[in-house]
Amino acid sequence: MASEPIPSDLTADLPVTLPDVRAAAERISGAVVRTPTLFSQTLSNLTGARVWLKFENLQFTAAYKERGALNTLLQLDEAARRNGVIAASAGNHAQGLAYHGARLGIPVTIVMPRPTPIVKVMQTEGHGATVVLHGETFDAAYAHARELEVERGLAFVHPFDMPSIIAGQGTVALEMLEDAPEIDTLAIPIGGGGLISGMGVAARTLKPEITLIGIQAELYPSMYNRVKHASLPCEGDTLAEGIAVKYPGELTARFVEALVDDVLLVSERKLEEALSLLLQIEKTVVEGGGAAGLAAMLCYPERFRGRNVGIVLSGGNIDTRLLANVLLRDLARSGRLARLRIRLQDRPGALFHVAKIFHEQQVNIIEIYHQRVFTSLPAKGLITDIECETKDAAHLDGLMAALREGGYSVSMVELA
Structure with missing residues (x-):
């Protein structure tokens, strides 16, 4: 159980208090899932922090917004x-x-x-x-x-800029600090700011020394702009569409300015990596915004190393095709999936000899694409793209070395 409340001047002028959050917890008890807060040994080893995960993606509608x-x-x-x-x-x-x-x-x-x-x-x-x-x-x-x-x-009913909404979202922090009172840092995604506002009130009052870090997608730094007095653009196709908010709430901005220690921006690549890690390691599906806390730990390891960090997996509503794309891209970046571009002579047996090297290196060929027309090679030359599956980056390097030893010009088709 978290310690008894310690009065804080930080929350004195805000329209939501710890009693409001506790009253919300009593109201919604039994009608929303009291989701688990679980320690992740593997993510802790990976990040150098002690990491707890709050599984709000296990709500009936797969997101904390129900609260x-x-x-x-x-x-x-x-x-x-x-x-x-x-x-x-x-x-x-x-x-x-x-x-x-x-x-x-x-x-x-x-x-x-x-x-x-x-x-x-x-x-x-x-x-x-x-x-x-x-x-x-x-x-x-x-x-x-x-x-x-x-x-x-x-x-x-406003999605974030409303006291009753903020109080309801704050119940996430009550549960986290009750289940894992050793947490000393919370990494919380920010869209409009309702979740971090409510959690901030509860956490800051129960544990005044706690560190509160807000996380936004790099493409939508609306709250970051507000509190840092910056003017970064808010636009683009982000994986974290649930927190892609162009204009932060006027009410929630007051909470963030009063309670939050810092707001960090995370790249699309780190969001993809975090989402993939959560699926592979924790066997749990999150949407882009739900991966933001872990993405911040990957982007800024020095900010979290050695600390007891609580991460909110805020939602799990992600399109299945998008999820598949993210996972395949992560395989490609880790060297387990690759597309190699190989220059061949257009003659019988050319592809057979290349395939033989793949066989010798124990690499699985997934797809083969020939290009004879749209190329700068002579008429008797062709480009072949081969998609393949390897064990890891070292295995892929060995394959490329073997192809070059066989006299082939080979390069990797890189991801953005």
Whole structure:
């Protein structure tokens, strides 16, 4: 059990306090999963820290967002429960609100941008919500939701910039510090800032000396810009789409500025690596935002080495095709999967002799691609790309050395 609360001036002027978070925990108890906080020996060995993982991807809708959504729904008055609620979301907030709204008999309307993947629309409708598709961007969907709020007399539930949402998300920290009181550092993903705001209030009050680190995707440094007074661009296709927020909350920014020690940015490559490691080592599937904490430990090892670090696996809703791409790219970067470009003469037996070297080196050939036309080689020359599977980088190096000893010009087709 965490130590008794120590009053902190840091939380004095904030609209959510530890009692609010504890009240939220009592409200939602039994209706959301009390997810485990488990020590990872392998990740600890890998990072030089002691690492605990909070498995919020094990919630029914596979994300922590249920906590704040349910805490908000349970505090609605009778009129609001009868009329229903509305939100703008294309992700985990929509599903959490839809699921618990249906369970409580509260009508839920979700406004999503028209380009939202159909699977997300179907998942949200599957939880009982009415989905309205409007606009090409989240901002357009959000504006329309606020219009419908007034027109239909609905209660608007913001995905992050709302005290009841923040208090609900803070219950994650209560559970983590109860299960692993030795944690002295929390690495928390930031999108709009609701999770780190709630966790920050709880953790900072229970354990004033704790270090709070916020993590954002390098392509969407909105909260980083706010607290660091920077002006980095917020755009691009990020793996961490759940935390790809262009404008941080005004309310949550106050919490971050008051409570958080630092905000770090992580690259797409480290997000991919972290996601792959969690699947391989912990046998757990996370979305890009859920991998952000581990990605930060890989990007900035010196910030975490020797510390007792708690990481929130905030969600597990990732498209299966995207997951497959990430895993294959990680295999390629580790040398276990490669595409080799080999220059051959266009004559009988040329490919046989190359394949023989692959056989001798015990390398499995997956695909072969010939290119005779779109090449700068003479007409009797050709380029062959061979996709192959090796044991590791050293095995791949041995294959390339053997091909060169056989007289072949060979290079690797590199990943971005």
